Amino acid sequence: MTVEVxxxxxxxxxxxxxxxxxxxxxxxxxxxxLISLVENGSPLLREIMAELCAGRPRPARIIGLTGSPGVxxxxxxxxxxRAFRERGRKVGVLAVDPSSPFTGGALLGDRVRMQxxxxxxxxxIRSMASRGHLxxxxxxxxxxxxxxxxxGCEVVLVETVGxxxxxxxxxxxxxxxxxxxxxxxxxxxxAAKAGILEVADVFVVNKADRDGAQATVRELRNMIALTExxxxxxxxxxxxxxxxxxxxxxxxxxAHQAYLEKSGELGRRRHVRARDEIEAIALTALRARFAHLHxxxxxxxxxxxxxxxxxxxxxxxxxxxxxxx
Amino acid sequence: MTVEVxxxxxxxxxxxxxxxxxxxxxxxxxxxxLISLVENGSPLLREIMAELCAGRPRPARIIGLTGSPGVxxxxxxxxxxRAFRERGRKVGVLAVDPSSPFTGGALLGDRVRMQxxxxxxxxxIRSMASRGHLxxxxxxxxxxxxxxxxxGCEVVLVETVGxxxxxxxxxxxxxxxxxxxxxxxxxxxxAAKAGILEVADVFVVNKADRDGAQATVRELRNMIALTExxxxxxxxxxxxxxxxxxxxxxxxxxAHQAYLEKSGELGRRRHVRARDEIEAIALTALRARFAHLHxxxxxxxxxxxxxxxxxxxxxxxxxxxxxxx
Numbered sequence: 171m172t173v174e175v176x177x178x179x180x181x182x183x184x185x186x187x188x189x190x191x192x193x194x195x196x197x198x199x200x201x202x203x204l205i206s207l208v209e210n211g212s213p214l215l216r217e218i219m220a221e222l223c224a225g226r227p228r229p230a231r232i233i234g235l236t237g238s239p240g241v242x243x244x245x246x247x248x249x250x251x252r253a254f255r256e257r258g259r260k261v262g263v264l265a266v267d268p269s270s271p272f273t274g275g276a277l278l279g280d281r282v283r284m285q286x287x288x289x290x291x292x293x294x295i296r297s298m299a300s301r302g303h304l305x306x307x308x309x310x311x312x313x314x315x316x317x318x319x320x321x322g323c324e325v326v327l328v329e330t331v332g333x334x335x336x337x338x339x340x341x342x343x344x345x346x347x348x349x350x351x352x353x354x355x356x357x358x359x360x361a362a363k364a365g366i367l368e369v370a371d372v373f374v375v376n377k378a379d380r381d382g383a384q385a386t387v388r389e390l391r392n393m394i395a396l397t398e399x400x401x402x403x404x405x406x407x408x409x410x411x412x413x414x415x416x417x418x419x420x421x422x423x424x425a426h427q428a429y430l431e432k433s434g435e436l437g438r439r440r441h442v443r444a445r446d447e448i449e450a451i452a453l454t455a456l457r458a459r460f461a462h463l464h465x466x467x468x469x470x471x472x473x474x475x476x477x478x479x480x481x482x483x484x485x486x487x488x489x490x491x492x493x494x495x
Numbered sequence: 496m497t498v499e500v501x502x503x504x505x506x507x508x509x510x511x512x513x514x515x516x517x518x519x520x521x522x523x524x525x526x527x528x529l530i531s532l533v534e535n536g537s538p539l540l541r542e543i544m545a546e547l548c549a550g551r552p553r554p555a556r557i558i559g560l561t562g563s564p565g566v567x568x569x570x571x572x573x574x575x576x577r578a579f580r581e582r583g584r585k586v587g588v589l590a591v592d593p594s595s596p597f598t599g600g601a602l603l604g605d606r607v608r609m610q611x612x613x614x615x616x617x618x619x620i621r622s623m624a625s626r627g628h629l630x631x632x633x634x635x636x637x638x639x640x641x642x643x644x645x646x647g648c649e650v651v652l653v654e655t656v657g658x659x660x661x662x663x664x665x666x667x668x669x670x671x672x673x674x675x676x677x678x679x680x681x682x683x684x685x686a687a688k689a690g691i692l693e694v695a696d697v698f699v700v701n702k703a704d705r706d707g708a709q710a711t712v713r714e715l716r717n718m719i720a721l722t723e724x725x726x727x728x729x730x731x732x733x734x735x736x737x738x739x740x741x742x743x744x745x746x747x748x749x750a751h752q753a754y755l756e757k758s759g760e761l762g763r764r765r766h767v768r769a770r771d772e773i774e775a776i777a778l779t780a781l782r783a784r785f786a787h788l789h790x791x792x793x794x795x796x797x798x799x800x801x802x803x804x805x806x807x808x809x810x811x812x813x814x815x816x817x818x819x820x
Binding site: 215216219220222223224225226238239312440441442444445447448449451452453455456457460469470472473474476477480481482483484485486487490491494 | 541544548563564765772774776781806808809819
């Protein structure tokens with residue numbers, strides 16, 4: 171783990187107001203530029219966030235989509251973008267791709283399928299790298315969301331490959347978490363393992379025209395019956411590449427949204443999210459202090475003592491904190 | 496994200512020396528108990544780590560195994576345990592399972608297959624949850640490793656489901672990272688996406704008796720040819736459930752170990768690991784301070800101001816740090 175807050179030359183200070191004004195006017199280039207600055211930890215980050223927040227944008231409805239590779243996430247995201255656009259909603263998409271930890275760039279690939287929305291001024295699509303920063307999603311995504319909210323997005327779809335930690339991260343980021351499965355991928359057992367039963371608000375069984383779709387639905391239903399959550403996640407079969415089931419997914423999403431509002435859960439989720447965001451920023455700042463304040467020598471010296479002198483790492487951490495805070 | 500440092504009642508203070516002595520004597524129950532205490536963030540953690548480090552255990556050779564679900568990770572781990580045992584090595588296994596983020600328990604399942612080693616006093620097998628703590632693997636695994644080292648393990652296999660962040664985490668934890676693939680799982684493209692080409696030290700193509708194994712090997716070879724790493728990861732076909740290829744995997748592991756020693760990379764990796772460990776402990780301590788020092792009210796109040804008053808999260812983080820550090 172190394173601090174990767176890039177020291178890239180950003181735009182001049184005066185340019186921030188201009189970019190934020192551009193984003194508010196819905197200009198895609200301004201939106202893209204701001205998300206890049208946010209993602210790369212621009213030195214102007216603080217100024218950008220202050221300007222964005224000063225405008226008090228309306229919170230978007232945040233929908234997370236997650237699932238194993240090959241389950242049809244991007245196709246499903248595309249289907250939902252279309253459905254929300256038909257309802258006149260301005261839509262943002264954050265596609266959080268696992269990418270190289272060392273090059274830092276999100277690869278293209280599935281993204282290409284989204285290009286039928288590329289010329290629609292009511293859709294903003296953006297790939298983000300999920301790595302390189304402490305907290306990953308928790309750190310960069312909320313800030314990218316603020317940019318999309320400033321641009322007037324009413325719905326933001328956050329798409330991520332879901333095995334392991336990513337699902338939990340997305341669940342803590344989203345109002346509604348959609349878990350996608352496909353028949354015959356052995357997803358049932360994997361589902362239980364990865365704890366998705368506890369984070370999924372809506373299950374979508376995509377590729378429902380394939381053998382085994384009914385069995386997957388049945389298996390999920392049995393597993394859901396064993397959980398004790400107040401909200402029972404609906405299970406929606408779809409064939410995303412043909413657009414089949416889009417209406418049913420929207421209906422399930424709306425039902426969950428209504429539940430969130432009625433139960434007070436929406437407010438609670440937003441509160442936790444704000445806490446997480448503040449905490450992630452504070453920890454990132456401290457981490458930068460660890461690394462930069464002493465030109466990295468303090469931590470190096472402590473590591474050497476742990477390796478060579480049997481210094482225990484707790485005592486080393488005490489020394490680090492004493493020197494930094 | 497909430498602080499989940501459990502405040503569980505641990506054993507009495509005097510018991511730590513006894514447990515550590517038990518671990519050094521290779522008693523499985525002492526080893527298991529210590530890892531549980533470490534994993535649950537016992538209040539005795541500091542004392543345990545100090546005692547473990549004071550004994551200056553010999554560093555184990557740490558081998559990470561990662562790959563998508565269904566690729567045969569646990570079977571392969573079992574195969575390697577057998578091979579190392581045949582060479583007289585004392586072996587530890589840390590199986591880092593994605594588990595429920597809310598219940599905190601690692602599910603059984605694949606673990607069962609390991610039970611042919613359950614009565615071997617030269618093998619310690621342990622499932623760990625990968626969640627619930629800041630840093631996940633980075634936080635708990637190095638401490639569990641210290642327990643296994645104290646117990647005399649010469650080799651520790653760390654097995655984890657590998658999609659996304661887990662691979663990077665395991666690569667930063669291990670001396671040698673083994674990435675497992677299986678034919679016909681569309682792993683090629685996924686491989687590039689997840690950045691495994693940059694973290695894999697050895698590729699194992701398991702289920703090599705299936706159609707497409709040759710194609711997978713070929714595809715990998717072509718991708719490796721495009722990378723610029725000094726170490727060229729070997730590609731080893733195996734049929735793990737029949738034990739086929741075990742010798743070849745060991746040979747590849749030994750070759751990489753020799754490279755690590757000769758190039759000085761082993762020392763560098765260990766140094767980075769010690770840094771990461773110290774940093775993770777320091778950040779966890781700070782996080783606990785954020786949450787506990789003010790009885791959680793400070794962070795809550797800041798979150799409310801972010802949500803209701805348009806306070807920007809950077810200014811909120813400043814206030815949090817000013818109040819804590």
